[in-house]
Amino acid sequence: MDDAKTYGMEQVNLRIYIVYRGPFGEQVVNNLAMKGFAEKIYGVYELKPESIVEAHPSSEDIWSRLWEDPERYVPADLPIVESDLLLVLGIHPKLGDLIPPIARRLKVKAVLYPIDDRAMAPEAKRTIQEDLERMGVHVEFPEPFCTLDRSVNEVVDEFAKSFGRPRFQITLDEDKKVIRSIKVLRDTPSGTASAVAKKLVGFPYGEREALLRKIYEEHHNENAENYCLAEMDPACPLMQQAGDLLKDAIFEACGWPTAKEIILKRIVEGGEVDLERLEETVVWRPGDWANVDKLCEANRTFHLYVEELIKEGKIIKVDGRLKPAPGRL
16 A cells, blocks of 8 residues: 555645654654655654653742743753644643743644543643634644544644544445455544554455444454554543544445434434434443444544534534424425
């Protein structure tokens, strides 16, 4: 497979700078480099809280001081390379305040600050966003990173052509009833989509339950190549949502109905549907694997699809009930 051609290398014209920390950041950096973006990465810097403390040994209550004057605490050894897009990956939540001054020094046009784990979410997210916007720098906080699809910002949108919400081109062997080939049109930033795709070539597609199990097991498998590192706490099922998006991307490429399409169909057929009741029939609960009528592993996915359908003008929400948009009945 020609990675540069497959992942849109010829169309991408970006100078990417990456500030990272930990396994999530390392995996994304490695995946981008392996998928033809090595020459687009102009700088990589590991931002560690212990380095900030070591550089300012005399500062008392350093975290409060950093919040008050982040410019002073930008690491002196940070390489300054003018770039277009700053990726912030898995850094300590207290270090998020350093991102606006770093963005200023790098003269970036946009910042992507994904949240794949609440423990790494910036403590001052709103302040960071306001500071960047005052500088004229566009910022997005995709949660998780693989929900990134399109953007009004041309820099982010260019990145999202190659990495974000997965997209595939799939060929089915109708005689043997197996998946013959999978081409990754857009990989997830962590590389999970391409890793799972390799495992599905030659897999039977006739039994939906078996295929669903295979997709989710490969996606969640911590021993697999480039497995998903997003948080999987039931209270914030980011990994499960990522698995849902991957599953639907595969179904769409096979020409099968996606969860989003079925949700729309049920609303149109019902004429008016209670939001909570529809969620109960769509989202899996423990022991639901054999129930092929269930469509999503995470309630976050259901609500994402509902919001997308509303934005697309296909449905409306009134007092907790969903209805087809005027003209769809």
